[in-house]
Amino acid sequence: MGAGRGGQLSLYSLVKSLADNKQLLGMRYAEWCIAAPTLEADIAAAAMGLDDIGHSRVLYGSLRELGTPDGAADDAGDYANVPYLDRPWTEWAEFVAANAVLDTAFTLMIEALANGNVEVLRSRLKKMLQEERYHFLHGRSWMHETTAGAAVERAWRESLEWFGPENGDVDELHREGPLAHGVRDLRRLLEDRLGGRPPEAAIDWSRWEPIRRRTQAGGIDQATLDMLQGLAEKRYMPASSG
Amino acid sequence: MRYTRVHADVREYDVFARKTRVEPLHQVGSVVAPDDDLAMAYARATYDEERWIEMMIVPKAAIISLWAPGGADS
Numbered sequence: 001m002g003a004g005r006g007g008q009l010s011l012y013s014l015v016k017s018l019a020d021n022k023q024l025l026g027m028r029y030a031e032w033c034i035a036a037p038t039l040e041a042d043i044a045a046a047a048m049g050l051d052d053i054g055h056s057r058v059l060y061g062s063l064r065e066l067g068t069p070d071g072a073a074d075d076a077g078d079y080a081n082v083p084y085l086d087r088p089w090t091e092w093a094e095f096v097a098a099n100a101v102l103d104t105a106f107t108l109m110i111e112a113l114a115n116g117n118v119e120v121l122r123s124r125l126k127k128m129l130q131e132e133r134y135h136f137l138h139g140r141s142w143m144h145e146t147t148a149g150a151a152v153e154r155a156w157r158e159s160l161e162w163f164g165p166e167n168g169d170v171d172e173l174h175r176e177g178p179l180a181h182g183v184r185d186l187r188r189l190l191e192d193r194l195g196g197r198p199p200e201a202a203i204d205w206s207r208w209e210p211i212r213r214r215t216q217a218g219g220i221d222q223a224t225l226d227m228l229q230g231l232a233e234k235r236y237m238p239a240s241s242g
Numbered sequence: 243m244r245y246t247r248v249h250a251d252v253r254e255y256d257v258f259a260r261k262t263r264v265e266p267l268h269q270v271g272s273v274v275a276p277d278d279d280l281a282m283a284y285a286r287a288t289y290d291e292e293r294w295i296e297m298m299i300v301p302k303a304a305i306i307s308l309w310a311p312g313g314a315d316s
Contacts, residue, residue: 047288137282138279142280
């Protein structure tokens with residue numbers, strides 16, 4: 001599937017953004033694998049991090065069958081992620097909100113793709129949904145136990161931004177068949193799963209960047225990019241092998 | 243916000259699993275969690291290294307012991 005018609009983005013860009021977010025989410029989970037409130041939560045953070053990094057690899061591996069990128073730039077530093085993942089989290093409440101809200105939003109999009117009409121995604125994405133069930137149970141339980149209201153509201157607002165505006169690319173992909181859900185379905189399903197009310201602050205869609213699926217400028221910092229590209233580990237290599 | 247390394251109100255769950263249909267479930271470990279959902283997430287995260295075909299958790303409080311090492315009937 002090539003670039004979308006009528007100025008809309010292609011399926012490639014949506015799946016690329018999903019992969020970018022999954023990779024960053026996995027890394028952020030992993031950063032908490034020795035810092036969570038309980039030993040079990042440490043282990044769960046590590047396991048969920050591995051899951052999400054694995055999911056990103058599957059999604060990146062599917063891109064070559066989904067056409068070509070939208071826009072001119074598509075280099076390694078061009079991450080199309082939600083602002084919530086730009087920087088490491090400093091509070092456990094941020095982990096909990098990402099786990100409960102963002103991870104669920106990404107899962108809903110995976111469900112929409114896995115039940116759409118693109119065979120490569122139908123066949124490769126089902127296992128992710130089995131694993132994501134446990135991410136959801138973990139996130140929801142901790143959300144009930146933790147005072148994470150502000151972080152939940154932020155994660156929820158950014159999830160709605162990431163779904164995009166009504167009658168945008170997601171709704172077009174829904175009409176054409178690659179997505180089983182449109183924007184309204186995704187919003188409603190997220191509300192159903194989280195069992196609360198979505199944030200009331202209106203989203204300024206005039207500031208929305210279609211490829212990066214966000215309204216906020218900026219992006220991941222250099223330290224995060226170095227970590228993702230393996231550059232951060234090179235400092236530990238012997239001088240002779242550098 | 244500060245947290246201690248344990249939940250304030252938790253239950254212990256035993257984790258059972260098996261790799262093939264012909265073998266019985268056996269205990270592979272235990273987890274501690276404040277509710278069933280989190281216990282499921284912890285059990286899967288902690289014990290999913292092997293290819294189990296079945297896994298289940300049981301609240302330790304639900305197990306009725308008939309005898310055990312060191313008891314009067316053992």
